[in-house]
Amino acid sequence: MKELSPLERAVEYIEAHLNENIGLRDVAGEIGYSYYHMTRLFSSVLGESAGRYIQRRRLYQASGQLLRSGRSVIEIALDSGFASPEAFSRAFKAAFGSSPAEYRKAGLDLVVNAKRELSPGDVYHIANNISHTPEILTLKEMKIAGVRGTTSLSQNRLPGLWEEFLRLRGERGRFASDEGYGICETQQTVYTQDGDVSFSVVAGGPVERFDGLPRPLVPKTLGPGRYAVFIHRGSFAKLFQTYQYIFGTWLPAAGEALDEREDFERYSRAVRAFDDPDNEVSIYIPIK
Structure with missing residues (x-):
């Protein structure tokens, strides 16, 4: 029997407990991943949070009950984990484009896919622009000075953060090189109400020391240890597909275990444009 990947096991667990009050911590505990690694796995491979995935699946299950049972909308809403029929109706309309009552009356049967399909362009990118076998490196501790901000699955704020850092780097003479580092602070991951x-x-660059660091620059230390290093080439619009490959394809088959340290991106050459086909970035995934 084929051994299931951590993500497949997580989805299997969710499906088996869809009618229960479960959240990401329950899923992570069942799989043996940390809360933060489970968050990273879901967001990288499926492009959404575990919470949204669970809600979408519950809504799809509810849609079948609306069409094939005589139960009231209130009963279905409460059994689907919603606190009120109003909250259920809002979420249902956002997913299906109609209210539960309209959906039932029209006899619609819409499918919400649980897995994002790959386009031909995605397949080409994975085949040609990603180093499929990473280089395994053991790194010493590194000091990074940069600017801190937030980004989310629904709104990418990274370009503005990099613009701010590049402006500041041009004004300061303390950086050891022109390399850029993008660090995802997994311990600061937050689920929003929606x-x-x-x-x-x-977003920052390497420095030899932190003393006298002027605001708004902040100190950041990257811990020592083993990293699997992947190379991404081409448009940064395809970074999502690269992370899909790393967490969804390479990690389940590699026999490696993720470490609690943070993953980061290293830009060794100047970035001229977001969609420049000559872009190149090294992606460092912490492993034990």
Whole structure:
């Protein structure tokens, strides 16, 4: 029998407990991943939070009950984990484009896919622009000075953060090189009320010391240890597909275990444009 990947096991657990009051911590505990690694896995591979995934699946299950049972909307709403019929109706309309009552009356049967399909362009990118076998490196502790901000699955604020850092770097003479580092601070991951995921990130560069660091620059230390290093080439619009490959394809088959340290991106050459085909970034995934 084929061994299931951590994500497949997580989805299997969710499906088996869909009618129970479960959240990401329950899923992570069942799989043996930390809360933060489970967050990273869901957001990287499926492009949404575990909370939104669970809600979408509950709504799809509820849609079948609306069509195939005589139960009231209130009963279905409460059994689907919603605190009120109003909250259920709002979420249902956002997902299906109609209210539960309209959906039932029209006899609609819409499918909400649980897995994002890959386009031909995604397949080409994975085949040609990603280093499929990473280099395994053991790094010493690194000091990074940069600017801290937040980004989320629904709203990418990273370009503005990098613009601010590059402006500050041009005014300061303390950086050891022109390399750029983008660090995802997994311990600062926050679920918003609407089910989105907000990540704390630092955009910065290497320094030899932190003393006298002027605001708004903040100190950030990258811990020593083993990293699996992948190379991403081309438009940064495809970074999502690269992380899909790393967490969804390479990690389940690699026999490696994620470590609690933070993953980061290293830009060794100047970035001229977001969609520049000559862009290149090294992605460091912490492993035990």
